[in-house]
Amino acid sequence: MFEQIVAASKGKQIVMFLDYDGTLSPIVEDPDQAFMPKEMRATVRDVARYFPTAIVTGRCRDKVYSFVKLAGLYYAGSHGMDIKGPSKSCKYKKGNQGVLFQAASEFLPMIDEVYKDLVEKTKSIPGTKVENNKFCVSVHFRCVDEKSWAALAEQVRSVLNHYPKLELTQGRKVLEIRPTIKWDKGRALEFLLESLGYANSTNVLPVYIGDDRSDEDAFKVLRERGQGFGILVSKLPKETNASYSLQEPSEVKEFLKRLVDWKEMSQRAAKCA
Numbered sequence: 001m002f003e004q005i006v007a008a009s010k011g012k013q014i015v016m017f018l019d020y021d022g023t024l025s026p027i028v029e030d031p032d033q034a035f036m037p038k039e040m041r042a043t044v045r046d047v048a049r050y051f052p053t054a055i056v057t058g059r060c061r062d063k064v065y066s067f068v069k070l071a072g073l074y075y076a077g078s079h080g081m082d083i084k085g086p087s088k089s090c091k092y093k094k095g096n097q098g099v100l101f102q103a104a105s106e107f108l109p110m111i112d113e114v115y116k117d118l119v120e121k122t123k124s125i126p127g128t129k130v131e132n133n134k135f136c137v138s139v140h141f142r143c144v145d146e147k148s149w150a151a152l153a154e155q156v157r158s159v160l161n162h163y164p165k166l167e168l169t170q171g172r173k174v175l176e177i178r179p180t181i182k183w184d185k186g187r188a189l190e191f192l193l194e195s196l197g198y199a200n201s202t203n204v205l206p207v208y209i210g211d212d213r214s215d216e217d218a219f220k221v222l223r224e225r226g227q228g229f230g231i232l233v234s235k236l237p238k239e240t241n242a243s244y245s246l247q248e249p250s251e252v253k254e255f256l257k258r259l260v261d262w263k264e265m266s267q268r269a270a271k272c273a
């Protein structure tokens with residue numbers, strides 16, 4: 001896989017898109033404890049030195065920033081509905097990037113309301129955790145007894161019946177509630193490529209690494225564009241639109257390190273030539 005990606009990048013700018021949970025940080029029981037290992041942070045910092053890099057996540061943007069803590073990156077939170085450019089000087093950044101795009105601002109009051117309703121409705125089911133991700137809400141059932149999963153899903157659906165403008169999708173032991181707008185991680189990827197000046201460019205090679213169903217929207221965009229590569233992080237074989245796979249975050253780190261080493265070496269070689 002590494003060799004193919006490097007070969008395909010000849011004469012092109014690699015742009016890196018990285019999902020957070022299950023990709024940069026191992027899955028843990030408590031979503032508030034999903035810290036990014038130090039070595040991964042250092043690796044992502046190096047990646048961003050050589051390639052425009054974006055974190056694309058279902059999390060609230062501020063929350064994921066509190067885990068990643070790197071200023072030179074793009075952050076697309078709430079499944080890409082909340083996009084911000086690098087906060088420190090960056091060679092790819094055009095002017096003061098600030099908030100670049102918020103796809104669902106009018107949904108904020110509704111999301112706050114549904115969050116409160118879900119907390120109230122699910123509090124009787126032990127282990128449930130409801131997370132407010134600003135433009136979407138996650139209802140976690142990783143710590144819920146399997147016997148109660150159906151009851152929990154039923155409670156969530158009963159709340160959502162009052163919100164026809166919100167929809168339900170499922171991730172890794174999590175029910176995700178989001179606005180029914182035509183926006184997802186795939187659209188966010190396209191938006192970011194455009195913001196970086198690569199809208200219809202053939203001189204770009206986007207690489208998207210992710211582990212969950214919502215990442216499939218981005219893999220699909222890459223496949224349809226016939227451009228770049230999706231890399232699925234999974235221990236098990238799965239139906240996917242990704243081109244390649246890695247088993248776990250530690251393999252993601254090794255792949256990213258290799259990419260940085262290769263870039264450093266080729267820049268050194270170019271200087272000596």
Ligand SMILES: O=P(O)(O)OC[C@H]1O[C@H](O[C@H]2O[C@H](CO)[C@@H](O)[C@H](O)[C@H]2O)[C@H](O)[C@@H](O)[C@@H]1O
Nearest residue numbers: 020021027028029031034057058138142172174
């Ligand atoms: O797009 P992502 O960055 O992958 O976000 C998807 C969900 O990730 C988080 O939940 C997942 O990771 C948790 C921590 O390891 C784990 O406890 C949970 O079971 C996983 O589903 C995040 O907390 C959710 O809000 C995101 O929707």
